Amino acid sequence: MAKREMKLAYVMLLPTFAIVLAIVMGPLLANFWISFKPVQLGDLRPASLITNERLRGDAENAGDAVAIEYRIRNSSRDDTIAGAGFTDTLPEGLTPTALDERCTVSGQFLTCELGDIEGGFRDRIRIEATVEPSYLENALNPRDSRPVITGTADNVLTNFEFSLENFRRVFSSSEFWHVLRVSMYYTIFGTAGALVLGLFAAQLLNTTFAGRGFLRGLFLFPYVAPVIAVAFTWVVLLDPFSGTLNSILQQIGFIDSPVNFFGERAVTINLFGLQFDFPVALSTVIAFEAWRYFPLSFLFILARMQSISSEMYEAAEIDGATPLQQFWYLSLPQLAGILAVLFLLRFIWTFNKFDDIFLLTGGAAGTRTLTVDVYEQAFAVSNLGAGAAVAVVVFIVLLTFSLLFFTFSPKDEA
């Protein structure tokens, strides 16, 4: 019985295992593999032989002499193709009379062996033939049968050459440490902002009043709407030239000239004689992060608050605890568990976040985080290997955080 149950359980879990292994675990390992390879975006297509076939001469009467011409070339300028060649079926009714020396014919079946060809190789192969009546009847074109290509090229993705070049490049660039620092600021302040806003919003809606359901639905909008929609809306809203927010702030007299929220790296602020640089673009993307994800923490905190028994507050009330004391000494300790879990989850998710910053600033103006750097290296600079190396850094930082959190967080909360 127990054995059957075990077997059933494994059968039921098998599809999940399969897809998770194929799409999550496999790529995770593959990413490590790629990070040790000097691979460019263009290397995804290994070198191959390209043929272009055409018929030379007019085939109008039986006995006409024609030629089938293959133009061949190596798709890569650098890589050698080993054992290159192709096979093709000649149309019925074309009888070969003279062959290129690299080709053989048996019946209508043509085989050409080119051997090893260098990068940038180009050549033509001519097969001369005479037209027979059956060819004219069938009206076949030699191009109807596509040549079958043979030959293998060295694929940089699957060979066993490794190098540390990608990591050397990543760690030696002066930008890397800046990117890492920006990532940390973004993660810490974005997470904290979303939690504080969520806690505040939950306090607001923890009482019953008319319109509460409506407000709760409204507060969830930023989280539910697609990231592209809200990100582009913020870009339009905060535009320095035609943005509504800049106009509002100017009309109220809050600012004198428009602020380029997503384009300005930093402004110098003079506060009581203390000068410091305030990172405008980074703060704006952090604000976006807090705005977009406060609904999630709001939902969970509200659910937890509604499960706290009201008796405790009644008792505190009788003992003369003030509202702020009740919040500080009763609500907060009750919420500590869910706040810790939310902090952990949101911290990890914020660190992983790519879409938001990519859509808002594209990583410009001092907002490039590690995840955006992965994209920049791999697809903008077309260096897949370097991108994978940054991705490895992302994963390792993440793993370190998770281990730290799980080691130092109390056990009963998860």
Add this chain to the structure above:
Amino acid sequence: MTRPGIGFIAAVVSGGIWGACWMIVISVIFMLVSGAITRPPVGIALLAGVASAAVLAATMPSQRTPGIQIASIAAIIVLLGGLTLGAPLGLPLSQVPLYQLVAIAILIVLIWISNRLVIGDLSGGSLPRYQLELMFIRMMKGLGFVVFTVIVALPFYVMVMTSLKSQQSLLANPLDFSIDLSQGAESLFRSYIELFTQFRFGTFLINSAIVSVATVIITLAFSIPGAYAVSRLRFPGQAFLSRSILLIYMVPAIVLVIPLYAVFSQIGLRNTLTGLMVVYPATTIPVALYMLQGYFRGLPAELEEAGLMDGLTRVGVILKITLPLSLPALASVALYVFMIAWNEFLFAFMFLDNIDIFTLSRGVVSLNSSEVPRQHLMAGAVVATVPVLFIFLWFERFLVSGLTAGSVKG
């Protein structure tokens, strides 16, 4: 009259904050709706709020007769009208008079009601700490409602309204979201019509729907048996799995995208919807499994045992007992997964090159160029948002209870 104490000071401070706050909010809404431009006299509104609060706080709670309330309103009217020389919103009243009168009336009533609610039955004399904090919390809550509503509603308002305007009028006055209804529906909704006729948003909508629904179906088909096994059957590794399955959800998508891009390019899955329908479920199955197993665990096991006793097989028990009981959880998981798939951007952006198979996310990104006017981009954003928002509001109850019941315990 009461002897003014700390309560009076608190009430007056709150009154000033409300005066300034409502002046900003109402005049901005006034500008957005009417298209007029003004520089709101925030300082004067602050004084008016102070005066109105002072009138209320200066009287004993029991003596706040309708007459006192009227005096409190009158204080706002007198200060706001007098100090601005008859231009309460910073504009002569002759300009867009109807909008102005409505805005001013709402402004006055809001300042007065806010003061009344904050001060409530508290006196303006010396207050114990409890009641002082009560006043503070009332004010903070009120401000919280205003601020949250504004920061959430403003972007969505701008999104919808921009899609109905033209590029020139927005550049001329970025605050003017007034809608000219006389231009007719076709002109008003021109950017939407162009999206669906020239930019092929109809196709994108269908593609998004196909991918999202397929993701939901595949995710449920995979995660229901998995979640049942983890929550009900005993096997080695069960405890480990139920705790660690969520870790899969922590793997960053950006780490997966390079290898998946490389592999999918080589096996020809990259530029296809099938590719997305393989990747999306893989990322949603762990979280769906986690949510479902939490719910399954909460169902009484006795029901299933009774079913087994009566001769049902395990599969029969799942189909006839467990699933019908967990419909709310299934609905919330389906909704959540649908949301993730519909809103997903990274893989759609990396994988799809062919415009025939763009999803909405990918389609809206293609509108983000200097050649496409802004209202088209915002119209695209609206088209992408409306379906998911509509479905979400329809099923919100399920989502909220399912999300929180399945995973939050303790």
